[in-house]
Amino acid sequence: MGAPLLEIENLRTYFHSRSKRAFIRAVDGVTMVIARGETLSVVGESGSGKSVTALSIMGLLDAGPGVISGKITFRTDGGERNLLHDLEHYVTLGEQDGRIMEVSKDEAGWRKQVERIMAEVRGKEIAMIFQNPKSALNPFVTVGHQITEAIRLHTPTKHPREAKERSLYWLERVKMDSPRLRFDNYPYGLSGGMCQRAMIAMALSSEPALLIADEPTTGLDATIQSTIVGLLAELKSELGIATLLISHDIRVVSRLADDVAVMYGGTVVEYGPAPEILGARFGLKHPYTAALLASRPSAQNVEEKGGLPAIEGEVPDPIDVPRGCRFYARCNRVTEDIRDACARHEPALKELTPGHHVRCWLYGD
Amino acid sequence: MILEVTNLRKHYRQRAGIFPALRSRERFIPAVDGVSFCLEEHETVGLVGESGCGKTTIGRAILRLTPATSGRIVFDGHDITAMSARELRPLRSQMQMIFQDLDAALNPKMRVRAILAEAITTHHRLSDGEVARRIGELLEQVNLKASKLSNFPRELAGGEKRRVGIARALAVGAHFIVADEPTSALDVSIQAQVVNLLRDLQRQLGLSYLFISHDLEVVQLISRRVAVMYLGKIVEMGLADRIARAARHPYTHLLWSALVEGQSKEASHAPLNTRTGAWEPFDFERPVSGCRFAPRCPVYEARGRPAVCTDAATEPQLHDIGGRHYVAGHFPV
Amino acid sequence: MKRYSQTTGEVGESSDLSPWKTADALDLVYVGYGLLIVVLVLVSYVLGAFTWLPYDPEQIRVDLLNAPPGSAGHLLGTDFLGRDILSRLIVGIQAYFLPGLLAIVISLLLGTTLGALAGYRSGEVETLVTYFNNLVDSFPRLVLILLVIAAFKPGIYYIMVVVGVTGVPAVASLIAGKIEFLAQKNFIEAAHVLGLPSRVILLKHILWHHCMPLLVIQATIGMGEAILIETSLSYLGFGVQEPTPSWGNMVQAGANYFFQGKFWPSTAPALSILFTILGFHLLGDGLNGILEGSAGK
Ligand SMILES: Nc1ncnc2c1ncn2[C@@H]1O[C@H](COP(=O)(O)OP(=O)(O)OP(=O)(O)O)[C@@H](O)[C@H]1O
Ligand SMILES: Nc1ncnc2c1ncn2[C@@H]1O[C@H](COP(=O)(O)OP(=O)(O)O)[C@@H](O)[C@H]1O
Ligand code: SF4
Ligand code: SF4
Ligand SMILES: [Mg+2]
Ligand SMILES: [Mg+2]
Numbered sequence: 001m002g003a004p005l006l007e008i009e010n011l012r013t014y015f016h017s018r019s020k021r022a023f024i025r026a027v028d029g030v031t032m033v034i035a036r037g038e039t040l041s042v043v044g045e046s047g048s049g050k051s052v053t054a055l056s057i058m059g060l061l062d063a064g065p066g067v068i069s070g071k072i073t074f075r076t077d078g079g080e081r082n083l084l085h086d087l088e089h090y091v092t093l094g095e096q097d098g099r100i101m102e103v104s105k106d107e108a109g110w111r112k113q114v115e116r117i118m119a120e121v122r123g124k125e126i127a128m129i130f131q132n133p134k135s136a137l138n139p140f141v142t143v144g145h146q147i148t149e150a151i152r153l154h155t156p157t158k159h160p161r162e163a164k165e166r167s168l169y170w171l172e173r174v175k176m177d178s179p180r181l182r183f184d185n186y187p188y189g190l191s192g193g194m195c196q197r198a199m200i201a202m203a204l205s206s207e208p209a210l211l212i213a214d215e216p217t218t219g220l221d222a223t224i225q226s227t228i229v230g231l232l233a234e235l236k237s238e239l240g241i242a243t244l245l246i247s248h249d250i251r252v253v254s255r256l257a258d259d260v261a262v263m264y265g266g267t268v269v270e271y272g273p274a275p276e277i278l279g280a281r282f283g284l285k286h287p288y289t290a291a292l293l294a295s296r297p298s299a300q301n302v303e304e305k306g307g308l309p310a311i312e313g314e315v316p317d318p319i320d321v322p323r324g325c326r327f328y329a330r331c332n333r334v335t336e337d338i339r340d341a342c343a344r345h346e347p348a349l350k351e352l353t354p355g356h357h358v359r360c361w362l363y364g365d
Numbered sequence: 366m367i368l369e370v371t372n373l374r375k376h377y378r379q380r381a382g383i384f385p386a387l388r389s390r391e392r393f394i395p396a397v398d399g400v401s402f403c404l405e406e407h408e409t410v411g412l413v414g415e416s417g418c419g420k421t422t423i424g425r426a427i428l429r430l431t432p433a434t435s436g437r438i439v440f441d442g443h444d445i446t447a448m449s450a451r452e453l454r455p456l457r458s459q460m461q462m463i464f465q466d467l468d469a470a471l472n473p474k475m476r477v478r479a480i481l482a483e484a485i486t487t488h489h490r491l492s493d494g495e496v497a498r499r500i501g502e503l504l505e506q507v508n509l510k511a512s513k514l515s516n517f518p519r520e521l522a523g524g525e526k527r528r529v530g531i532a533r534a535l536a537v538g539a540h541f542i543v544a545d546e547p548t549s550a551l552d553v554s555i556q557a558q559v560v561n562l563l564r565d566l567q568r569q570l571g572l573s574y575l576f577i578s579h580d581l582e583v584v585q586l587i588s589r590r591v592a593v594m595y596l597g598k599i600v601e602m603g604l605a606d607r608i609a610r611a612a613r614h615p616y617t618h619l620l621w622s623a624l625v626e627g628q629s630k631e632a633s634h635a636p637l638n639t640r641t642g643a644w645e646p647f648d649f650e651r652p653v654s655g656c657r658f659a660p661r662c663p664v665y666e667a668r669g670r671p672a673v674c675t676d677a678a679t680e681p682q683l684h685d686i687g688g689r690h691y692v693a694g695h696f697p698v
Numbered sequence: 699m700k701r702y703s704q705t706t707g708e709v710g711e712s713s714d715l716s717p718w719k720t721a722d723a724l725d726l727v728y729v730g731y732g733l734l735i736v737v738l739v740l741v742s743y744v745l746g747a748f749t750w751l752p753y754d755p756e757q758i759r760v761d762l763l764n765a766p767p768g769s770a771g772h773l774l775g776t777d778f779l780g781r782d783i784l785s786r787l788i789v790g791i792q793a794y795f796l797p798g799l800l801a802i803v804i805s806l807l808l809g810t811t812l813g814a815l816a817g818y819r820s821g822e823v824e825t826l827v828t829y830f831n832n833l834v835d836s837f838p839r840l841v842l843i844l845l846v847i848a849a850f851k852p853g854i855y856y857i858m859v860v861v862g863v864t865g866v867p868a869v870a871s872l873i874a875g876k877i878e879f880l881a882q883k884n885f886i887e888a889a890h891v892l893g894l895p896s897r898v899i900l901l902k903h904i905l906w907h908h909c910m911p912l913l914v915i916q917a918t919i920g921m922g923e924a925i926l927i928e929t930s931l932s933y934l935g936f937g938v939q940e941p942t943p944s945w946g947n948m949v950q951a952g953a954n955y956f957f958q959g960k961f962w963p964s965t966a967p968a969l970s971i972l973f974t975i976l977g978f979h980l981l982g983d984g985l986n987g988i989l990e991g992s993a994g995k
Binding site for chain 2 (some may be wrong): 045046071089221222223225226250251291292295296297301307308309310311312314315330354
Binding site (some may be wrong): 453454457458460464466474488530 | 884885887888889890891892893894895896903907909955
């Protein structure tokens, strides 16, 4: 693993639901490291907190009173900074009987502080592409103009003509067909696949150190999905940009990731090198990862037309997070020795082999 | 033979412009354009294809949710293509649909109990006790907790909504079900539960499914035969394993090679998958003559754009190539 | 082929709660006030109907002409003939209550029927309904009513029939819009697939489950308008005639003494009109914000 670029330590992002007087624990203790030039993939079911993690990094969360705690260290050549620096000063919690009854947040101060930290980072050092490219692009501005603007804003290239040349270069780079033609298109004239290419071009054009891709292929058709994944793979090997790739699709992840973090119920339950986590050996894995991998049709059960080994039950409610292991209610590997621990205490993330962390009582105490 | 569809066409009329009254600006979208297939008892036929190629439209036409433009639909020996709503009603108890959109499929103002009770009493007059017994039976069949009966749909998790939808289809006693993307809106772990449920129900109750999906692996797992659609037409149809392993149509080939490519890390460059930029989805407005797949077809390109492919007079038709395998194309690979 | 919806951004809490719990505070105040007015009107209507009144509303007291509020047990004072204003206000409700209900019933029944026809059966019927709606809509209401009065010199009930009919287009277009919106929803299609007759689907799934709030809202607004029209007409002398009290003719009769410093005979009914109409309108508005606002989101 290369030198760390972004380190997330124990990130917690809670939204507060006024009507239920409770926290929605969207992200609840996420720890992971993205190394320079490598791709870290976050996999997990919907609602497991993948997108909120990404938005927390980008400082793009502004809905309602919420709390973010932990540490996100971003290291560039210019030094290192904590992207959550001092944010805790803007929130006060009113507690009653150990339950948080009330949150007051200095929204304006919070936002100002976030903008102060992120101004130098967002779009420049860290760029992001979204699941729905159509809604992320401005519908009233041509694709080419949007990319040109991004280049002039974030890179030393300021001259309009040079910036245009540069954006054409990036459109070509992402294999947009007839880039000169598409340059003057408005987003609605482009198909989903082309929009996603334009988004990628725009994100890359500022030559960021880190690219966050939140479900970049999810809304697209199977055939188009595979070309976008191919494009990302190519760009990865050519440009060597560190990437945080969020996806629920294990096939996409297995093609692109160097490291994988598996999220469940707002927390990382397993985290390590991709071959170890996604590989066929089910022995040293978190029970959830193993079950998730098994629940997709494999060559074998397609052959036999057998049933799928499903995980029974549903994902936990982020408002009412179980006290012990979050996966306990659905876990099929609880043994009598650890049942008590599983039910009552949340296991810690433990390093099994170098770089491979698992959060499960099965592995050590 | 429980279902026989012959040359089904559905052309949606779209009125363009601000003045709907000016009919001259009308356009037709040939969402389904001459599709024939059949379904035997206890069989699952998978219907795959890209978004917007007309899969849902076929399902809706079969259930007469939308009138077919032309063609013939024979269900259980009855020609239902032009039946009146009244004549159709008794047959409704035998054919049902599971809807693609989880949230829109259940009336948000009705509790689960009312939804199921309504379905149960649609075709049979039953006493309250019998209805309750039947609801209990259904819950057991779809593996849903009885405590969910008094919930509104919005209070259910995705998998539970899906189970209610399935229970409703079973409640009337259907033995043919159009399952429109029953797993696509669900989480990975729940998808497997639903696939298993559908398979178990099929075995227990002898159901037949038209299984619409774009998840090729699931389709391959659950169906005996698969039909591949492109732009309103079936381009290839055959036993699931043959479609997956010995596809003859260039489009089917591409679909499955995209899948294989996704599975292995070193992108296996399938010989066909060479044209980048040729990947944009079709649209119904681009006029086509001859083979609809030609603008994206690598074989067409590799063969130096042969004229037969784009000649309207020689539009490829499905033909039998043996072993219940049908392909529409001039140059099967 | 939207697989996973992006939850972030749309706070998930509003959808899984009853609209009353997440309602805007102002809307709740509106509804609270409106309900208070409705209750007052209902109670007064019953009191008037059984003539459980402090005084006989038509009893003339020459010794107490325009007596100020509070004098000799007359809570709101007396009018220019010494009649008790409070009793007359209570009885004045008789002038609009049943006629108003008639207007509401007509506009809701006809409006729902036409709206359902237009929404459910497109084509000729829809065009016909649209023409009818446009025709009725294109006349200013009051002008139409005055024309009818000039032509037929009718009683208040006939006038309210006109009011009801002119209220039809608004209801019809709302219902038709709702039906068109719902018809594309899968659960309506699912009901068809189940084999439920269209009539049941229309009545149960569409009207009962999804149009009730709309109809209640329209009813409250309709009542407000009926009151406005009845009182305006009575004020102008076309509606309820002296000595039978109506808030409108009370204002008119009292107005003559307003500038002599005897403000109460006209102000009391005028404020009653104001607060009552406001109450019905705010009730409709608040209900609309709470029930329809969240459903439309
Ligand atoms: N009511 C309608 N009016 C006009 N066009 C329609 C209508 N319904 C569907 N279409 C069009 O018909 C085509 C086929 O639609 P259909 O819903 O059958 O696709 P599908 O294969 O089910 O796609 P998906 O995978 O997205 O569900 C699309 O181009 C769609 O836009
Ligand atoms: N703005 C918000 N307000 C309240 N809850 C939210 C918000 N955004 C996300 N959540 C909740 O946080 C949890 C994690 O969401 P998300 O990160 O979007 O999941 P995913 O892993 O699918 O990307 C979900 O339960 C979601 O409902
Ligand atoms: S800690 Fe226990 S319940 Fe949790 S995953 Fe491990 S074995 Fe299962
Ligand atoms: S008929 Fe021609 S264009 Fe069509 S799929 Fe076959 S080779 Fe390709
Ligand atoms: Mg997400
Ligand atoms: Mg569909």
